[in-house]
Amino acid sequence: MTASGEASWSAERLFAGPGETRERLRRHDWAATPLGPVETWSVELRAAVRTVLPSAVPMLLWWGPDLVQIFNDAYTPVLGEKYPAAVGEPGAQCWAEVWDELGPLAEQALAGGEATYMENQQLFLRRHGYLEETYWTFSYSPVHDEGGNVAGVFVATTDVTTRVLGERRLETLRRLGMVSTAEGDDPIADSCQAVMEVLADSSDDVPVAVMYLREDIAGAAGNGAPHDLVLVGAVGTDRGTELAPRRIAAGEGIHPADARVYPLVVTGDSEPVGLLVLGISACRAFDDAYRSFFELVAAKVSTLTSDALAFEFERDRAAALAELDTA
Structure with a gap:
């Protein structure tokens, strides 16, 4: 020593x-x-x-x-x-x-x-x-x-990762909650476009988003069955690719890698009216918080779709009543 x-x-x-x-x-x-x-x-x-x-x-x-x-x-x-x-x-x-x-x-x-x-x-x-x-x-x-x-x-x-990601994802949900379906001539198409715009700005958490609606709801022209799914929006990928085919036949599924598929459920319909495909960031593990965020996004989009359908129904009903009054 x-x-x-x-x-x-x-x-x-x-x-x-x-x-x-x-x-x-x-x-x-x-x-x-x-x-x-x-x-x-x-x-x-x-x-x-x-x-x-x-x-x-x-x-x-x-x-x-x-x-x-x-x-x-x-x-x-x-x-x-x-x-x-x-x-x-x-x-x-x-x-x-x-x-x-x-x-x-x-x-x-x-x-x-x-x-x-x-x-x-x-x-x-x-x-x-x-x-x-x-x-x-x-x-x-x-x-x-x-x-x-x-x-x-x-x-x-x-x-501070959890806090920063939580605030960012909350902002995405807030913006989805502010989408209005009461404007424009085509509430369904307008709501789909608004959803895609919000998710396009959320690419850190949703690098890819693809949305489908049943043909009878989307009003798409084609020779498919009424319950075929047609592509109504895509961000982060090109339309017509393997991740975003333009049409999915009734009964067929879609199983993209590194993504989750959520049914779009609306009030008054016993079966899903469409699908929402959300891509997972390669820079984040798909943990419980991430999963909950995706589920909330899908729920918000389902609500928007339901509201758009209800608004369109009421508008068409009002127009029909007006025609009856005129007659």
Whole structure:
């Protein structure tokens, strides 16, 4: 042991405590990293580690010019499949897919000692086998050594993906709820067009949307059976493609990959009057929240279709009564 007692600061002591993350930190070969053996670490680095580890906030410590990583238990879920390789890994290597966005912020903190703060920052991370759309609020705070130089960076981060996606999807539902079927000469066609316009603006969540109505309702000219489904709207794909055939014969199904198919059900009709096909984003897992959003979209479109049919029926009825009065 040296006079200063540095040798007493072993990995076992510095990373002591419960949790699988600390166990990984204790077993890591720090001598193989630019930081060197734990026993040689500076007072500032040890103090920074002891600040990060007990925090309930997801925290990451980048140290040295290579931004070698040390993080706490709360941060481990952020890493996904990057863990456990992320232990002691340089930041640029761990976050290669987003380093164009994060690198300059880290360099700013290292070079000038200026803290940075980002709110609702979109990052496409590769943590679960695909490029995932995520949103983060985070800060980079410089850590100074005894000489006043910046030796590392504290990263405190909050995953706000659920909130950002929820607000975005709620706006889509709000806009669908504002569609009016009481204007124009063709309520059904107008409502279909309005739905497609809303979903076209929601391409992050609905990259593809295809809508069908029964031929007897859509009023399409053709030789098919009245209950054949005809294409009345498509965004994110061309009409007539495998994903959006112009006609589906009665009784036939449609089973597109990476999409969900929902029946359109209206008041007073015992069977669906159409189908709504919604494509799933390649950048989001189809979780319960995503599934619920699609179900609400389909319910909104069903309601709009029902309202359009009711409005058209009442308008035609009023016109027929007017003709009778005239006669």
